[in-house]
Amino acid sequence: MRRSARATILALTAAVVLLPFLLLTVAWLYERLLVAGDLALFEQVAEEAAAQAPGAWPALARARGLWLRQLGPDGEVAFDSRTSAQAQGFSAPGAAFEALLSLFGAATRVEPLLALDAALGPPGQREEVVQAREGVAAGLGRTSEGGLSLVVSWARRLPDGSVLLLERANHRGVRQLLLVRNQLLKLLATQLAVALLLALVLGQRFVRPLERLAAGARGFPSRAIADPPLLSRPDEFGQVARAFNELASSLEARRAQTVQLAGDLAHELKNPLATIEAASELMASTRDPTPEKRAQLHATIHQAVGRLQRTTEALVGEVRLETSLAEAPRDEVALGPWLEALLDTYRTDPQHAGWRFEAAVAKEVGTVRVVAEAWARLLRNLVDNALAQPSAERRVRVEARRLDGGVAFDVIDFGPGVSPGNRDKVFRRFFSARPEGVPPGTGLGLSVVQSVALAHRGTVELLPDAPGRGAAFRVVLPDG
Secondary structure, eight states: OOOOHHHHHHHHHHHHHHHHHHHHHHHHHHHHHHHHHHHHHHHHHHHHHHTSOGGGHHHHHHHHTOEEEEEOTTSOEEEEOOOTGGGEEOOHHHHHHHHHHHTTTOOOOOOOHHHHHHHTOOGGGSHHHHHHHTTOOEEEEEEOTTSSEEEEEEEEEOTTSOEEEEEEEEEOTTHHHHHTHHHHHHHHHHHHHHHHHHHHHHIIIIIHHHHHHHHHHHHTTTSOSSOHHHHTOOSHHHHHHHHHHHHHHHHHHHHHHHHHHHHHHHHHHHHHHHHHHHHHHHHHHSSSOOHHHHHHHHHHHHHHHHHHHHHHHHHHHHHHHHHHHHHOOOEEEEHHHHHHHHHHHHHTOGGGTTOEEEEEEOTTTOEEEEOHHHHHHHHHHHHHHHHTSOOSSOEEEEEEEEETTEEEEEEEEOSSOOOGGGTTTTTSTTOOOOOTTSOOOOSOHHHHHHHHHHHTTOEEEEOOOOTTOOOEEEEEEEOO
16 A cells, blocks of 8 residues: 555654654663663572672672672671672673763763662661561662662572672663653653644645645646646745646647647548549549540549658658657757858759848857757748749848847748738648749648747747738747
8 A cells, every 4th residue: 555645754753753752661671671680690699699608708799790798687787798899880882882972071970889879778778678587589770869870789588587688780871861751751742742743834835735736637638737826836846846837738739739730631631532532433433434534544643642642751751850859969050150051052052043042140149059950941941931932022031139038030031921811820731822833832841840949949920011021930949
């Protein structure tokens, strides 16, 4: 089962809150094991001491690292092994930790066992000694007043009525956690409240935007992926939302182009297919057609097939162009010389004799970043479109100037311009309105112009009519 981001944030928050509680639990368990281990050791040592003479007790106490005393019936100390210094110390991890802290001057002082024992009061009045006199061996673990040591003692009655008291002190830094457990519990309560509030804020601030993006993606394309408040955020979520919206818009534009392409293709193929079908039916219904009739029908079918081939090849070429432009590297082009070189191919072409090809590049333009071959094709298509127009002034002018955020390319002819009824159709695939006497085109020239411009994140438009000129197409190439 997948865990939501909200659940993950809550789980992490709970883990952070419960970590001190876990440390408290570990410290408490460690203390219990420590006391239990010492008491088991004391019972074993008491058995050994009972089987030995008192003269051997000091060596036994030193070997086992404990302090051994014998209390008489009046509670006074009758024997002392004098091993209190050997009966206190660190555990191996504790010693290593204190050694590390000592390098920074932060080591904890060791409380002498003699001082700790004196603070517990007279030995004969202690609880474990009282129980031992009654015949019940007893042991206790006590925390020193300073909280730095744990004192474990155990008492057992000997056959002669005296009491054997065994004692040792353990310096445990982890024990201090238990000493402040009440404060830690208060801190936990405060931390829990803050953590819950933080989890709600994080959920609202970070998880909610993701949920809104997911809801928008499910509702696309009937609604935008990201709403305006999310798009206006200056942080990374706003950047992601804007990137998603741009991607969605691009995909939707591609989808619309695909639908339009399918419609244009179906429309363009309908006429030649109908011609082929009609010619085939005529051949089938005509008995013994004359050679002239067969030649006419053959020519009709051949022309229709040729039109299908030209349309298909042109369309495939445009699709391949769009695909290749998506990954093609951009070239740094010095626009003035590059444009002059492009127009020189027209100036030196004999079929364009008598035409003037002018380039006007503003000084501030400098260089542009384009796919040079594709951008050259865009301009050639616009120039070729201008050449196809009847014009008393045989002139084509290409201008480039800097606008806010980009460079504008204007290709201007001096013919009759575009009629009002065709202004909205010129960028449609397969639309062609060439003058009489001009060889028909595929109707894809301006469509290719639009595809190249869009691949460069640019725009193309037919400018409004103006006195002294014909059609003027503007392509804007954005910076970056």
